[in-house]
Amino acid sequence: MPQTPSIDISGNSGCSVRLVRQSQRIAVEKSSQQPSYIPRLKTQIKKQQAFNNRIDDSRICIPKLYEEIEDGAYYSALMEFLPYLNFIDFLSSCSAPALFQSIEIINNFICQNTGKASITINRPALAKLDEIEHKVTDSQPKTQIFQCSSMKLKRYFEHKEITLRAGPCHGDFTLSNLVFSATGDCVGLFDFLDSYIDSPVIDLLKLRQDSQLHWSFLKARKTSSHIRIYQGLKKLDLFAQRKLSKLGVSEDAYRALQAVNLLRILPYANEPETLNFIQSSLKNMEI
Ligand SMILES: Nc1ncnc2c1ncn2[C@@H]1O[C@H](COP(=O)(O)OP(=O)(O)OP(=O)(O)O)[C@@H](O)[C@H]1O
Numbered sequence: 212m213p214q215t216p217s218i219d220i221s222g223n224s225g226c227s228v229r230l231v232r233q234s235q236r237i238a239v240e241k242s243s244q245q246p247s248y249i250p251r252l253k254t255q256i257k258k259q260q261a262f263n264n265r266i267d268d269s270r271i272c273i274p275k276l277y278e279e280i281e282d283g284a285y286y287s288a289l290m291e292f293l294p295y296l297n298f299i300d301f302l303s304s305c306s307a308p309a310l311f312q313s314i315e316i317i318n319n320f321i322c323q324n325t326g327k328a329s330i331t332i333n334r335p336a337l338a339k340l341d342e343i344e345h346k347v348t349d350s351q352p353k354t355q356i357f358q359c360s361s362m363k364l365k366r367y368f369e370h371k372e373i374t375l376r377a378g379p380c381h382g383d384f385t386l387s388n389l390v391f392s393a394t395g396d397c398v399g400l401f402d403f404l405d406s407y408i409d410s411p412v413i414d415l416l417k418l419r420q421d422s423q424l425h426w427s428f429l430k431a432r433k434t435s436s437h438i439r440i441y442q443g444l445k446k447l448d449l450f451a452q453r454k455l456s457k458l459g460v461s462e463d464a465y466r467a468l469q470a471v472n473l474l475r476i477l478p479y480a481n482e483p484e485t486l487n488f489i490q491s492s493l494k495n496m497e498i
């Protein structure tokens with residue numbers, strides 16, 4: 212039975228996300244009028260469709276695309292609405308078996324994306340750091356945060372070869388882009404994003420950005436069920452930590468890769484709260 216939709220329909224500054232009624236069904240419309248944002252949105256929808264065709268597990272729900280409209284400087288995608296719970300509502304109310312099942316589904320998503328081949332990621336990681344450095348030059352606080360960890364990180368990636376299992380990844384696997392059925396038998400995924408490295412490890416880093424560092428929780432509305440949510444996040448984190456280790460990612464490599472992941476937020480961080488999050492999380496990574 213579908214749950215009551217608890218949906219924070221909003222879009223970031225570049226897009227608008229809204230629920231629309233279409234004859235017999237409710238759909239989600241994601242659209243943009245910003246020329247710089249439209250290509251990103253189109254790529255995201257393409258990636259979503261590719262995953263929809265590829266993933267072979269009916270418990271992983273990826274919205275079907277109903278319609279795309281392109282009209283000069285406007286683009287919109289109309290897609291299936293997933294009537295599930297956001298992570299706050301899910302974690303504050305779910306049973307232990309429901310949480311366990313959801314983790315099992317996430318595990319299967321990662322497994323299905325994990326290929327046999329490995330990729331060396333030192334060059335893309337160093338290139339990413341250079342790119343971030345160029346993007347933050349106009350802000351002194353951002354430059355300062357960047358410089359606090361970049362020397363150590365660059366040295367790390369210059370001297371230690373890091374290989375990861377190759378494979379497709381969601382690209383923005385934070386809990387704000389996942390929804391959960393109350394019984395834990397379905398996990399919905401949307402808001403796919405291009406990534407600088409194609410490895411399911413990237414999704415585990417993004418998951419730990421939430422389960423360990425509480426990024427989406429910081430951004431979410433206030434709730435009275437803090438303890439239950441923290442307990443749920445802890446269980447998710449334990450899973451992600453073990454999975455990274457099973458995939459051969461050492462603790463050192465995790466901290467370096469998570470630091471790059473955090474620095475990637477820096478160019479887009481406009482609120483002091485976000486800058487504080489990045490700064491304190493980098494400290495947490497001991498970078
Ligand atoms: N297909 C869907 N079914 C259910 N809820 C959805 C769906 N698509 C989006 N949502 C809801 O709308 C919110 C915003 O959508 P989405 O995550 O796609 O965009 P965004 O994070 O605002 O933008 P950006 O793509 O720039 O990161 C989601 O967090 C989710 O709550």
Ligand SMILES: [Mg+2]
Nearest residue numbers: 387388401402
């Ligand atoms: Mg999102």
